[in-house]
Amino acid sequence: xxxxxxxxxxxxxxxxxxxxxxxxxxxxxxxxxxxxxxxxxxxxxxxxxxxxxxxxxxxxxxxxxxxxxxxxxx
Amino acid sequence: xxxxxxxxxxxxxxxxxxxxxxxxxxxxxxxxxxxxxxxxxxxxxxxxxxxxxxxxxxxxxxxxxxxxxxxxxxxxxxxxxxxxxxxxxxxxxxxxxxxxxxxxxxxxxxxxxxxxxxxxxxxxxxxxxxxxxxxxxxxxxxxxxxxxxxxxxxxxxxxxxxxxxxxxxxxxxxxxxxxxxxxxxxxxxxxxxxxxxxxxxxxxxxxxxxxxxxxxxxxxxxxxxxxxxxxxxxxxxxxxxxxxxxxxxxxxxxxxxxxxxxxxxxxxxxxxxxxxxxxxxxxxxxxxxxxxxxxxxxxxxxxxxxxxxxxxxxxxxxxxxxxxxxxxxxxxxxxxxxxxxxxxxxxxxxxxxxxxxxxxxxxxxxxxxxxxxxxxxxxxxxxxxxxxxxxxxxxxxxxxxxxxxxxxxxxxxxxxxxxxxxxxxxxxxxxxxxxxxxxxxxxxxxxxxxxxxxxxxxxxxxxxxxxxxxxxxxxxxxxxxxxxxxxxxxxxxxxxxxxxxxxxxxxxxxxxxxxxxxxxxxxxxxxxxxxxxxxxxxxxxxxxxxxxxxxxxxxxxxxxxxxxxxxxxxxxxxxxxxxxxxxxxxxxxxxxxxxxxxxxxxxxxxxxxxxxxxxxxxxxxxxxxxxxxxxxxxxxx
Numbered sequence: 001x002x003x004x005x006x007x008x009x010x011x012x013x014x015x016x017x018x019x020x021x022x023x024x025x026x027x028x029x030x031x032x033x034x035x036x037x038x039x040x041x042x043x044x045x046x047x048x049x050x051x052x053x054x055x056x057x058x059x060x061x062x063x064x065x066x067x068x069x070x071x072x073x074x
Numbered sequence: 075x076x077x078x079x080x081x082x083x084x085x086x087x088x089x090x091x092x093x094x095x096x097x098x099x100x101x102x103x104x105x106x107x108x109x110x111x112x113x114x115x116x117x118x119x120x121x122x123x124x125x126x127x128x129x130x131x132x133x134x135x136x137x138x139x140x141x142x143x144x145x146x147x148x149x150x151x152x153x154x155x156x157x158x159x160x161x162x163x164x165x166x167x168x169x170x171x172x173x174x175x176x177x178x179x180x181x182x183x184x185x186x187x188x189x190x191x192x193x194x195x196x197x198x199x200x201x202x203x204x205x206x207x208x209x210x211x212x213x214x215x216x217x218x219x220x221x222x223x224x225x226x227x228x229x230x231x232x233x234x235x236x237x238x239x240x241x242x243x244x245x246x247x248x249x250x251x252x253x254x255x256x257x258x259x260x261x262x263x264x265x266x267x268x269x270x271x272x273x274x275x276x277x278x279x280x281x282x283x284x285x286x287x288x289x290x291x292x293x294x295x296x297x298x299x300x301x302x303x304x305x306x307x308x309x310x311x312x313x314x315x316x317x318x319x320x321x322x323x324x325x326x327x328x329x330x331x332x333x334x335x336x337x338x339x340x341x342x343x344x345x346x347x348x349x350x351x352x353x354x355x356x357x358x359x360x361x362x363x364x365x366x367x368x369x370x371x372x373x374x375x376x377x378x379x380x381x382x383x384x385x386x387x388x389x390x391x392x393x394x395x396x397x398x399x400x401x402x403x404x405x406x407x408x409x410x411x412x413x414x415x416x417x418x419x420x421x422x423x424x425x426x427x428x429x430x431x432x433x434x435x436x437x438x439x440x441x442x443x444x445x446x447x448x449x450x451x452x453x454x455x456x457x458x459x460x461x462x463x464x465x466x467x468x469x470x471x472x473x474x475x476x477x478x479x480x481x482x483x484x485x486x487x488x489x490x491x492x493x494x495x496x497x498x499x500x501x502x503x504x505x506x507x508x509x510x511x512x513x514x515x516x517x518x519x520x521x522x523x524x525x526x527x528x529x530x531x532x533x534x535x536x537x538x539x540x541x542x543x544x545x546x547x548x549x550x551x552x553x554x555x556x557x558x559x560x561x562x563x564x565x566x567x568x569x570x571x572x573x574x575x576x577x578x579x580x581x582x583x584x585x586x587x588x589x590x591x592x593x594x595x596x597x598x599x600x601x602x603x604x605x606x607x608x609x610x611x612x613x614x615x616x617x618x619x620x621x622x623x624x625x626x627x628x629x630x631x632x633x634x635x636x637x638x639x640x641x642x643x644x645x646x647x648x649x650x651x652x653x654x655x656x657x658x659x660x661x662x663x664x665x666x667x668x669x670x671x672x673x674x675x676x677x678x679x680x681x682x683x684x685x686x687x688x689x690x691x692x693x694x695x696x697x698x699x700x701x702x703x704x705x706x707x708x709x710x711x
Contacts, residue, residue: 023154024510030149031512032189034273046304047400052515056189057287059294059515061396063403066510 002039002053003067010040011072013055020069032056033070091132091139093173094252095164097197098181099190100147100433101516103209106239107181108144109528111249116144118532120679122171126160127430135253142252143175151196155509156435165200177203177255179248184214184221184236185288185517191276194230195265203255204232207248211236213517219288226283231261240522291517294389298515301393311397314390315416318381322374322420329373337366355557356550364549367613368542371423371669375537376530378417378424382431383529387521391431392513399511405493406500408432408511411441415492418448422670426677427533436506442677443687444496446670447663449488452614456661457484459618462634464654487662491694536676544672549612555583556609556620574623583608597660597699598653600642611668614661652706656699663695 005011015035016025032055033039042052042059050061098104108116112131121128129144145164146157153159160169167174180197182190187208198204206226214221227234233251237244251258265275300306341362348354385391395409402409410432418425425445432438461480469476500506561580565573578584579602587604594604602624610617622633625640640648665671665688674684 026152027149027154027510027512029269030152030192043298043302045302045396045400046308049400049403050396050511050513052302052396054290056186058186058189061399061513061515063399063511066512 002070005041007041011074013037014071017069091141093141093175094177095143095175096179099149102181102183104181180206184208184211195272203258206234208236212238217288220286222284229279229282294517326373330370333369360550360553364546368545375424379530379533383526389518392515405497418445421450422446423673426673436504440499440504444492447492449485455615460658545669548668552612597656652703655706656703659702660695660699665691
């Protein structure tokens with residue numbers, strides 16, 4: 001899942017985890033975390049959470065809790 | 075009730091006017107486009123029944139007038155948050171009192187079009203006349219992206235206008251277009267409804283327009299390497315917050331003093347001309363004093379919103395929220411609540427107004443009802459007086475000034491209470507697992523002076539119109555309570571301090587002070603202390619001068635000596651150590667400030683939350699003060 005990637009790594013999103021609440025899954029999808037999109041980990045906050053990702057030409061931050069709901073293929 | 079005025083004012087002269095809604099995702103540049111189109115003529119308020127801000131402006135195209143509604147930013151028309159619900163309902167004509175728009179202006183950032191094309195498709199499906207405005211069209215080629223606007227217009231079936239909002243490029247073309255929505259081209263076939271098919275539609279539209287997505291912004295990457303660095307980033311953050319806080323305290327304070335001095339002079343002029351009559355008192359002290367209370371907030375509000383708008387426009391605010399999110403997450407809030415909490419150390423009024431940057435309305439309310447526990451600057455004169463009554467100036471604890479340690483503990487207590495209260499509310503009544511925390515970090519950009527001016531202007535206007543009236547009315551009522559009925563005959567032979575004490579001791583406020591004595595007696599407060607508590611509802615620092623007045627101190631603004639000697643109706647000293655401690659605890663927790671209540675009312679769009687906040691803080695203050703007094707008496711303080 002997305003939370004396992006280290007800063008600098010890239011992956012392709014395959015979808016939301018099946019246990020993701022529907023509202024969370026659809027918000028993540030609206031933000032660009034959708035199947036086939038490329039995602040890159042930019043950096044983590046000094047205290048370890050949240051993390052900035054680049055997806056669909058924007059930089060966004062997610063907490064670990066949400067990043068664990070996004071499945072990827074390296 | 076105040077919101078109805080706005081709606082009618084905005085629509086009264088526009089009943090015949092066309093209504094056009096601006097729709098776009100957050101950070102698309104929708105608000106700066108709105109400002110460019112409508113200038114400073116926008117009416118701001120709330121949507122009926124919700125904590126979602128509303129702006130309606132007027133645009134003149136030739137002789138015709140067009141009403142422009144700036145809908146909240148949204149990523150989708152499938153609503154998740156209350157703000158998004160408002161957008162979906164407004165576009166469907168399902169909002170009570172808000173007509174369905176006649177046409178839609180879609181606003182999209184040209185550099186993030188791959189994401190926002192889905193929203194464009196959803197809005198086109200509404201089958202309203204629509205035009206697409208592309209912003210950041212200068213940034214796209216600068217970052218080696220490109221797009222064919224004519225091909226995009228053909229692929230979408232609606233007009234497309236390229237705009238650079240902060241330089242005014244493309245605004246005139248758009249203005250002309252907005253005059254005649256009836257002749258806009260409409261799509262031959264609407265985009266498909268299913269999510270996957272809509273994504274495919276978006277991809278094909280962008281392919282037809284030969285869209286090349288921009289490269290990552292290198293300058294932003296280099297700045298972030300420092301600004302978000304584990305060490306340098308935190309150093310910059312603390313430096314920015316220090317300057318932020320210093321400006322509110324050191325720049326605003328002298329301005330506030332000058333306003334106070336000016337109004338004092340005006341008040342004495344009025345009083346002098348109307349010489350000691352009730353009318354002179356009401357005008358000179360009541361009205362002008364109340365206006366003074368309102369105006370004294372303005373420097374703080376203007377400076378705070380200047381700095382917030384500047385940091386927001388440059389792109390730093392989201393970085394600060396990113397750095398602080400982990401800390402704020404422990405209270406159940408998110409990084410963006412940090413600024414509101416910090417500002418409340420200066421004053422809860424601008425702090426509460428700063429919660430507008432929070433996207434979740436539950437977070438907004440939780441912050442609004444917790445922030446007043448932060449130790450604001452109006453508590454400082456009260457604490458100074460009480461600490462002076464409790465601890466000798468020369469006394470030292472562990473080598474530190476005992477007065478300084480006490481003051482520090484009071485600040486610490488307020489700050490801790492605010493964070494604990496927020497955590498409690500977020501885990502109970504304002505729990506929200508629905509919305510995940512997500513935040514965009516836009517590229518760093520030069521701030522637009524117009525956007526900053528508009529932000530300041532809006533904040534000042536909202537405060538004066540919506541909160542100012544309530545504050546003024548409260549001040550006036552409190553003045554009447556404390557100064558009437560008149561006692562001209564009884565006080566004729568007395569010295570001025572004794573006369574002032576006599577009037578106050580026999581005023582309506584004294585009646586209230588005696589009536590509420592049973593509630594306040596467990597904390598050790600006698601009825602004269604209660605008068606000062608009633609008076610301090612207009613502003614906490616009034617507590618000091620009112621106590622000065624009831625104790626007939628020769629210098630009411632520094633009543634230390636008179637208070638030490640003050641005795642109750644049974645000849646016992648009033649300000650014993652346990653009672654002073656109880657007063658400190660009471661002021662630490664109680665919402666003893668009607669200005670804050672008025673701003674809460676305005677920001678949450680109901681009396682429910684201010685009433686709740688006033689109630690829980692009073693109960694907290696009462697229980698804690700009674701407990702503190704019992705403990706202090708127990709240890710023989």
